[in-house]
Amino acid sequence: MNKKEIGFTMEEFQGRIQKVRKSMEERGLSLLLVNTPENIFYLTGHKSPGYYMYMCLVIPLEGEMTLVLRRGEVGNAQVYSWLEGEGLVAYDDTDDPLQKTVDVIMEKGFQGGRAGVEFTSWFLTTKNFLDLQTKLKGAEIVDASGTVEQTRMVKSAKEIEYIETACRIVDKAMAKGIEKIQPGNKEKEVAAAFFSEMCLQGSEYYGTEPYVASGPRAGAMHSSWGERVMQNGESVLLEMAATVNRYHGALMRTAHLGKPSETMKEWAKVCIEALNAAINAIKPGVTSEYVDEACRGVIERAGLYENYRKRTGYSIGIAFAPDWGEGYIMSLQKGDQRLLQPGMVFHMPPALRKLNAYGVGFSETVVVTETGCRVLGNTKRELLIL
Incomplete structure (x- = not known):
């Protein structure tokens, strides 16, 4: 046997x-x-x-x-x-x-x-x-x-342990990928660093490939890596997940080659503030819509909703391709009156994009606790200037 x-x-x-x-x-x-x-x-x-x-x-x-x-x-x-x-x-x-x-x-x-x-x-x-x-x-x-x-919808202690381990792998893989973000390097070199580190750190095959989008390609959602050469003065939008026993943890960050424009700095600031607002809003008993409003409200007040227009986040856990999320179970979005409970886990990726121009975004995977929520990753939440 x-x-x-x-x-x-x-x-x-x-x-x-x-x-x-x-x-x-x-x-x-x-x-x-x-x-x-x-x-x-x-x-x-x-x-x-x-x-x-x-x-x-x-x-x-x-x-x-x-x-x-x-x-x-x-x-x-x-x-x-x-x-x-x-x-x-x-x-x-x-x-x-x-x-x-x-x-x-x-x-x-x-x-x-x-x-x-x-x-x-x-x-x-x-x-x-x-x-x-x-x-x-x-x-x-x-x-x-x-x-x-x-x-x-509500994860057990063991399920959360798997997700947290996946998030630690993502932190390490993100750091390795960022090392490859240099003028003259290709997007595929960043993706290769992601894949290599995730495998070496213990990730299984995962639900969706990493996203590596530089320059104007960062303006389109779900742009994956290619042969494009990264150049000075561009942003690079990165999003990836790892999986442990089919449980996923995900992370999005943005790096910039050289001095960022005022627009890029402002957009990064708004995204981070929106993400922080969502994190601070999460606690047992609040609705999905309440968390979405906290995040979306920051973006709307900045006059950038047309560059956003999506849900705040989604449940994450078990996944096979073609998705790494559980958004079909629960999403943090307008109109959803379901109540958050301890043990629910969400990935929240507020991002702003201008098609064929640039994009910026930041995310965290969080677990709802008895009093609020706990961020499962450790990567610093800032626009990384290289």
Whole structure:
């Protein structure tokens, strides 16, 4: 038998499953089908880059769960998940995975009723959904999106430990990347330094690549590295994440080559003030909207909202590509009246951009505490002038 490498105790996994089943009961579900890799990881520990192939965790209201997955991925499941034996059902590449899933459901004695499906999952294709409707006889298929996610919003002590370790890796990798920001160097050299240091410090593969954008490329959100040569008089916008046991911590900073313009200095000042305002606003019991207003208000009063126009932050934790965040679970944004609770973790990246000109931004990953919040990184919060 393969040696298990599970990142949590069975007690913690069982607690998560009990919460999900309680939610299932409240929704009147006799069955839940989970296709989202982050949710499957959360409940079983299974992780693999091969999640692009069909995978489904079958959760009856009572009885044992079963993970239906590609045969080639069974080895990973045997190592990283607590499931074993009949809890893992494999399909060959020439099999119909939907039929295999339905067979598993019927073997569990499913007699019809409400079957919950994650309508918002990126990994449940339209074809597979339609096949499921055809093959799962007697079932009322309903939207169960968020059933697992709502239990993921508040992190356990162990989850926070993983995120904090990822943030420490990001601090070190950011410092290594900044060393490569010199006139005449290419953006890809900064990215290479990021990748190398993150791997050496213990990061796994992560949900999104680092962003390295110099000069006019910094004016566009999510600009990644390329062959561009960095030049004196330009800003370089940097954003990156690291991951430990699939838990991410992220960081954004801005460096400037040479003397910055008054605009650049003012924009950096506003971004940092907005970030500080958000950090100071966070505490249990306040709404998501309240934190967003604290951050956005600084930017609006500076007359720069048109260069901003986005949410203040988003939940961060478990992630597989194509994202490193959990914004689909909770975002700090206008109109969101949900209350913050101790143990929630957010990445907050206020940034100002002028398309095809320049950009500046700063961020922190923070955990909500009993009295406020705690910043998980240690990189100095300032415009770095090189």
